[in-house]
Amino acid sequence: MRTYRVNINMEIILTDNLGTTESINKLRHSIRNNIDRGNSVLVKLLQPGVMYESSPGRWHTVVDFINEWQGQDVRFRSNLVPLKPCEVEFTYSNDMFFSGPKLYTENKKCSALLQKLKSVDVKITDTPWELLLGERNDNKDLLHHLVSAHPVVNKTFMTYFGKDTSRGHWGQDVVRPVKHTAESVAGMTAQHQYITTLRCSDLLDPSIYNQTHYTAMIETTIHNDFAMFSEKEAKPIVAKRPFVIFGSCRQLEAFRSLGFKTFASVIDESYDSVVDKQERWHKALDSMLELTKSDPKDVYKKLAGVLQHNKEHFENNDWPRCLDWDSYQ
Helix, strand or coil: CCEEEECHHHEEEEEECCCCHHHHHHHHHHHHHHHHCCCEEEEEECCCCCEEEEECCEEEEHHHHHHCCCCCCEEEEECEEECCCCCCCEEECCCCCCCCCCHHHHCHHHHHHHHCCCCCCCCCCCCCEEEEECCCCHHHHHHHHHHHCCHHHHHEEEEECCCCHHHCCCCCCCCCCCCCCCCEECCCCCCCHHHHCEEHHHCCCHHHHCCCCEEEEECCCCECCEEECCHHHHHHHHHCCCEEEECCCCHHHHHHHCCCCCCCCCCCCHHHHCCCHHHHHHHHHHHHHHHCCCCHHHHHHHHHHHHHHHHHHHHHCCCCCCCCHHHHC
16 A cells, blocks of 8 residues: 655545455555544556455445545545445546556557457458456356357357366467466557556457457456456457446446446346346357348448447547556656
């Protein structure tokens, strides 16, 4: 955790990039100390998937921590959308790409990847969906099991790097990670290394996108208290691809609350409101399978305006950010 003093209005900026019980306890102590000194506090949660224990076995989420400060001069910013009542001032920060939403317009390597993508008119494929499961966790194990037992598995290009690294797929245009998919790609400036790091997971793979039409993804942290968005959504947004999210209940609702549009005109998105995770995800798989019965050219024609809106909204909006260089000097 780092502390920065901002002279304007005596606001103190505090950050946490771990989201653990220990780091949250330290952050809580620092917030209280600054309030006692008469300072206002801005807390930047760089790790949106905060989970902490108040007592052995009693776990709380990021929204619980935010609500501890109701009525006090504290406000929060993070790359998440609260899904249960949030009683403290909160601002969404778009840190889907660590380098910022303009990564695919300003980085030559990334813009070159977009140029390699084929249009739906020329792609011929038996696997219209792609689902890339990165690092192993229990949720990804569950999804892998559900997909493997569902008929849509025959229509899905699926890899699971964390479960079997030999089954990963990296085309010649991207960088294969050594240990984990969020590893940094060399070539960024040392001065801005932390906030402009280009990660392996930031790179869309033309060899996969050119043999599929649609994207399915699972977020790393899933809890019905909040929804988070990462490079997993950002890549199909900049490539103008429809997608399905295996995430929290009301994750698509949270996505729309940020000004984006979803794909209900062609995809049954009723899965988004199902509370039970396994039932929700099974329903999402049904939606994926149903979409494979449609002509992808018709799908893209119907969604042209939605896909263009999302790309422009993502890249051209003046998003607040947590990972800004000024906060690290």
